[in-house]
Amino acid sequence: MASTFDPLLNPSNDSSTVINSPPPSNLTQDDLKRIAAYKAVEFVESGMVIGLGTGSTAKHAVDRISELLREGKLRDIIGIPTSTTTHEQAVSLGIPLSDLDSHPIVDLSIDGADEVDPSLNLVKGRGGSLLREKMIEGASKKFVVIVDESKLVKYIGGSRLAVPVEVVPFCCDFTRGKLEELFREAGCTAKLRMKSGGETAAVTDNGNYVVDLYLERDMGDLEAASEAILRLPGVVEHGMFLGIATTLIVAGKSGVTVRDRFG
Ligand SMILES: O=C(CO)[C@H](O)[C@H](O)COP(=O)(O)O
Numbered sequence: 483m484a485s486t487f488d489p490l491l492n493p494s495n496d497s498s499t500v501i502n503s504p505p506p507s508n509l510t511q512d513d514l515k516r517i518a519a520y521k522a523v524e525f526v527e528s529g530m531v532i533g534l535g536t537g538s539t540a541k542h543a544v545d546r547i548s549e550l551l552r553e554g555k556l557r558d559i560i561g562i563p564t565s566t567t568t569h570e571q572a573v574s575l576g577i578p579l580s581d582l583d584s585h586p587i588v589d590l591s592i593d594g595a596d597e598v599d600p601s602l603n604l605v606k607g608r609g610g611s612l613l614r615e616k617m618i619e620g621a622s623k624k625f626v627v628i629v630d631e632s633k634l635v636k637y638i639g640g641s642r643l644a645v646p647v648e649v650v651p652f653c654c655d656f657t658r659g660k661l662e663e664l665f666r667e668a669g670c671t672a673k674l675r676m677k678s679g680g681e682t683a684a685v686t687d688n689g690n691y692v693v694d695l696y697l698e699r700d701m702g703d704l705e706a707a708s709e710a711i712l713r714l715p716g717v718v719e720h721g722m723f724l725g726i727a728t729t730l731i732v733a734g735k736s737g738v739t740v741r742d743r744f745g
Pocket of ligand 1: 535536537538539540593594595596605606607608609610611612615
């Protein structure tokens with residue numbers, strides 16, 4: 483495992499870092515996710531177009547936005563969901579929705595992440611929604627990432643946990659092999675993601691498959707790795723989000739930090 487850094491104990495020298503008073507110590511991981519999500523929703527203003535993330539952390543943010551709409555504390559919000567799951571959640575909560583075709587510029591996106599490094603580079607997509615997330619969050623003026631402290635790493639992609647890559651179904655084993663070859667020196671094993679039960683490939687919202695890269699060592703220059711992956715025919719997108727997040731909110735047992743990338 484890549485070692486973790488702890489901005490709660492060792493905040494970066496960003497002037498924007500805010501440390502709130504520590505929450506009670508008996509909080510669960512889900513409580514921490516909710517705390518980070520609620521803090522992020524403080525950035526939402528009436529009239530905004532909001533990218534709605536996917537996963538157990540982002541779900542809390544969507545719940546909170548709908549609560550504030552119901553209470554009349556927010557008005558005229560338009561949500562752009564990053565997955566069919568979030569679309570269904572938002573519809574069930576009565577949040578008005580649209581898409582990037584109608585709103586190519588998103589005011590603010592809020593989403594979780596699987597890994598976050600000190601430069602706010604992310605691994606996303608272990609929940610499988612990386613393509614829509616990258617399209618919507620990449621089109622956002624502000625992208626707030628919300629995590630509990632377990633997601634913080636020194637290097638993304640070196641944790642032996644998956645770096646997901648969305649690939650077309652056509653000859654996916656060929657593409658899987660090419661990806662494994664690309665990162666052979668980093669000790670890469672590339673695996674086609676299967677549905678629970680393990681018989682058939684998991685299918686993304688876009689009708690594609692996911693190849694998970696498991697690396698024994700970090701992949702070195704992330705921009706070079708990103709470009710090499712995207713050059714492979716058969717690859718649609720990967721789950722490394724480099725230079726996209728603008729703000730990070732981390733909830734941990736010792737408090738909450740809010741940090742701007744350009745702080
Ligand atoms: O990228 C994602 C889905 O594609 C999620 O944001 C990521 O997997 C984090 O999920 P969770 O908040 O459930 O830990």
